[in-house]
Amino acid sequence: MNESSKSAAALACPAPLAPGEIVLLGHGSGGRLTAELVRDLFLPAFDNAALARLDDQAIVSVNGCRLAFTTDSFVVKPLFFPGGDIGSLAVHGTVNDLAMGGAQPLFLSAAFIIEEGFSLQELRRVTASLRQAAKEAGVEVVTGDTKVVERGSGDGLFINTSGIGLVPPGVTLSANQAQPGDRVLLSGPIGDHGMAIMAQREGLEFESAIHSDSAALHGLVQEMLKVTGAIRCMRDPTRGGLASALNEIAEQSQIGIELEESAIPVREQVRGACEILGLDPMYVANEGKLIAIVAPGAANQILQAMRGHPLGGEAQVIGRVGSENPGLVTMRTALGTTRIVDMLAGDQLPRIC
Amino acid sequence: MWAAPCSLPRPAHQTRMKYVDEYRDRRIALTLAGEIARRTTRDWVLMEICGGQTHTIMRYGLDELVPPRIHLVHGPGCPVCVTPLEIIDKAIELASRPEVTLVSYGDMLRVPGSRSDLLQMKAAGSDVRIVYSPMDAVKVAVAEPRRKVVFFAVGFETTAPANAMAVWQARRLGVENFFLLVSHVLVPPAIRLLLRSPHNRVQGLIAPGHVCTVMGYQEYDQLAREFHLPIVVGGFEPVDLLEAVSMLVAQLEDGRAVVENQYARSVTYRGNTAAQQILRLVFEVCDRKWRGIGTIPQSGLRLRPVFASHDAEQAFGLEEISAPEPPECISAQVLQGLKRPTECPAFAGRCTPRNPLGAPMVSTEGACAAYYQYRRQVAPVGRQGNE
Numbered sequence: 004m005n006e007s008s009k010s011a012a013a014l015a016c017p018a019p020l021a022p023g024e025i026v027l028l029g030h031g032s033g034g035r036l037t038a039e040l041v042r043d044l045f046l047p048a049f050d051n052a053a054l055a056r057l058d059d060q061a062i063v064s065v066n067g068c069r070l071a072f073t074t075d076s077f078v079v080k081p082l083f084f085p086g087g088d089i090g091s092l093a094v095h096g097t098v099n100d101l102a103m104g105g106a107q108p109l110f111l112s113a114a115f116i117i118e119e120g121f122s123l124q125e126l127r128r129v130t131a132s133l134r135q136a137a138k139e140a141g142v143e144v145v146t147g148d149t150k151v152v153e154r155g156s157g158d159g160l161f162i163n164t165s166g167i168g169l170v171p172p173g174v175t176l177s178a179n180q181a182q183p184g185d186r187v188l189l190s191g192p193i194g195d196h197g198m199a200i201m202a203q204r205e206g207l208e209f210e211s212a213i214h215s216d217s218a219a220l221h222g223l224v225q226e227m228l229k230v231t232g233a234i235r236c237m238r239d240p241t242r243g244g245l246a247s248a249l250n251e252i253a254e255q256s257q258i259g260i261e262l263e264e265s266a267i268p269v270r271e272q273v274r275g276a277c278e279i280l281g282l283d284p285m286y287v288a289n290e291g292k293l294i295a296i297v298a299p300g301a302a303n304q305i306l307q308a309m310r311g312h313p314l315g316g317e318a319q320v321i322g323r324v325g326s327e328n329p330g331l332v333t334m335r336t337a338l339g340t341t342r343i344v345d346m347l348a349g350d351q352l353p354r355i356c
Numbered sequence: 357m358w359a360a361p362c363s364l365p366r367p368a369h370q371t372r373m374k375y376v377d378e379y380r381d382r383r384i385a386l387t388l389a390g391e392i393a394r395r396t397t398r399d400w401v402l403m404e405i406c407g408g409q410t411h412t413i414m415r416y417g418l419d420e421l422v423p424p425r426i427h428l429v430h431g432p433g434c435p436v437c438v439t440p441l442e443i444i445d446k447a448i449e450l451a452s453r454p455e456v457t458l459v460s461y462g463d464m465l466r467v468p469g470s471r472s473d474l475l476q477m478k479a480a481g482s483d484v485r486i487v488y489s490p491m492d493a494v495k496v497a498v499a500e501p502r503r504k505v506v507f508f509a510v511g512f513e514t515t516a517p518a519n520a521m522a523v524w525q526a527r528r529l530g531v532e533n534f535f536l537l538v539s540h541v542l543v544p545p546a547i548r549l550l551l552r553s554p555h556n557r558v559q560g561l562i563a564p565g566h567v568c569t570v571m572g573y574q575e576y577d578q579l580a581r582e583f584h585l586p587i588v589v590g591g592f593e594p595v596d597l598l599e600a601v602s603m604l605v606a607q608l609e610d611g612r613a614v615v616e617n618q619y620a621r622s623v624t625y626r627g628n629t630a631a632q633q634i635l636r637l638v639f640e641v642c643d644r645k646w647r648g649i650g651t652i653p654q655s656g657l658r659l660r661p662v663f664a665s666h667d668a669e670q671a672f673g674l675e676e677i678s679a680p681e682p683p684e685c686i687s688a689q690v691l692q693g694l695k696r697p698t699e700c701p702a703f704a705g706r707c708t709p710r711n712p713l714g715a716p717m718v719s720t721e722g723a724c725a726a727y728y729q730y731r732r733q734v735a736p737v738g739r740q741g742n743e
Binding site: 025026027028029035205278280336337338339340341342343345348349352 | 376380381382385386414415416417418420421462463465466475476478479480486488594709710729730731732
């Protein structure tokens with residue numbers, strides 16, 4: 004198929020979704036519905052090699068420089084939560100998407116979509132937090148946009164940030180590079196961000212509050228890259244959680260991922276909150292954790308480097324890459340049996356009993 | 357009658373358990389599995405009733421841990437799954453009315469009716485909300501008196517008392533805009549139907565711990581006597597279920613058939629009598645259709661006439677509708693333990709959680725969905741789960 008006929012086909016049929024179908028909340032969950040929307044609607048529409056990698060960031064070459072480029076929108080509710088707010092999150096999310104490509108983040112944009120009636124004092128608070136987070140991450144917000152929508156057309160405040168970073172020579176990380184024998188590393192306990200938000204929303208109180216893990220991970224990534232070039236890919240398991248991020252890697256690399264349940268760290272309060280609400284921490288969002296798939300010989304060295312960094316102190320090897328069950332994530336349970344860790348269709352929903 | 361659990365090493369958690377790890381402990385689980393293997397001299401077919409127990413069995417691979425002669429089959433105890441299509445269609449019809457706020461537990465929203473589901477209705481503009489308690493639905497009704505707030509009251513004896521309490525409170529507070537769309541079902545009549553079937557192969561039963569927490573287990577005494585069937589009231593963690601299997605095997609091998617209580621940290625013989633009282637005050641027993649099984653006499657609950665003004669079916673004049681099940685679905689056989697989900701030709705092909713043909717695939721706690729989610733193509737590890 005030549006270029007013109009390919010684009011004509013894409014324009015004619017960008018979405019083999021059934022007529023009459025509508026967008027559900029689940030299409031934004033980071034699970035299978037999201038993946039299908041991207042695969043069936045957005046990918047055919049924009050069809051290019053950088054996008055087709057489906058990594059957290061696009062890597063594009065400009066005059067011999069390899070740039071990482073990404074964008075992310077933040078619609079978190081509540082806007083302020085233990086451990087962060089929408090402003091710091093908007094920096095960390097985009098910085099992390101760049102960092103997962105091994106890039107040094109440089110510049111951000113920030114677009115504010117504000118609902119009529121929103122408090123200027125809160126907007127100042129968010130902006131100050133965003134500025135502080137950018138300063139700490141060593142990135143500058145160099146361009147922006149402001150839109151105000153009618154009351155009822157937004158939900159207080161949405162923020163979009165885009166980011167540009169520089170990929171060092173020799174660094175090529177991508178979710179399609181995992182190989183049998185590789186090890187799966189996780190930088191720390193899962194589920195903190197999602198459960199901090201959920202606990203706040205549902206009014207759950209614990210002996211000590213659950214704090215979001217929202218943090219910029221590029222410093223940790225740099226320490227890991229210093230050790231060795233044997234890192235195949237990195238992901239930050241945000242919405243959809245660890246399970247969804249690993250499923251994406253398994254599908255894109257067409258390998259199987261075998262996890263050890265007992266090796267996956269989950270804080271006690273997070274587990275407690277998940278038990279109460281009937282949720283699985285494997286699918287709960289993180290905003291300051293990363294997964295790295297690394298060559299087996301380098302795993303220990305990289306693990307030590309991670310543990311030497313404040314954001315990787317509780318890093319663990321949580322599994323390995325295998326050739327069986329390509330495209331699937333499986334788990335050896337605490338009891339020694341094996342099960343699938345599936346990607347959910349949409350959001351986890353609280354159960355009846 | 358209260359029978360002491362078997363004399364296996366129990367974790368020292370009964371009085372100082374901080375969390376649930378003790379009930380997921382590999383060492384204790386393997387000890388129990390070893391005990392089951394030692395006592396088993398022939399094939400036994402055991403059924404767990406509750407979908408939560410099915411979920412645990414599949415999630416932790418307990419069927420891999422028990423010896424091959426123990427056949428675990430899965431009962432009709434997923435409340436989401438057995439809610440009939442007609443009631444879901446009624447909920448969808450109510451949600452489509454502009455004056456109605458339909459309030460539900462989260463997992464009912466994804467369950468497909470004949471043409472749509474509540475998540476789709478919500479996305480299309482219907483006022484559909486998720487709560488964790490029916491009392492929250494009463495609060496919505498109080499806060500928004502112009503809305504007609506309908507709570508979708510499904511589930512077994514477990515959820516019924518809280519729903520009864522919500523209606524009771526609404527009546528007490530004079531909240532006239534609060535309604536229940538009721539599809540409650542009762543466990544013992546379904547078990548009786550299953551055991552009376554000429555095709556029945558179930559030889560031992562794990563009774564549902566949460567249901568028995570509310571109802572006690574007097575009703576199960578009658579079942580054990582009537583069908584000479586060993587019954588163990590079981591919990592929901594892997595160690596709970598292995599211990600329940602161990603107790604059932606001990607009874608079967610000894611030729612006993614009584615009710616024993618493995619889940620004694622939650623269940624008493626008489627149950628929660630206050631909950632039973634509110635249940636009797638608000639609800640009365642009625643015939644009820646179960647998705648995948650059909651109508652079972654005296655197997656459901658409906659609001660008593662005195663609460664008719666809170667009954668959504670009456671208040672909104674909902675008509676009886678009939679929605680046939682897809683003929684390809686073998687859910688009736690799966691829900692009676694006659695076939696495994698993987699024996700269905702449509703399993704994981706034409707029938708998936710995204711496009712379920714029938715009851716056991718619609719909720720994560722349904723037997724077919726549990727097999728799909730945790731097992732659909734993984735080669736099992738060694739049966740004892742050892743390295």
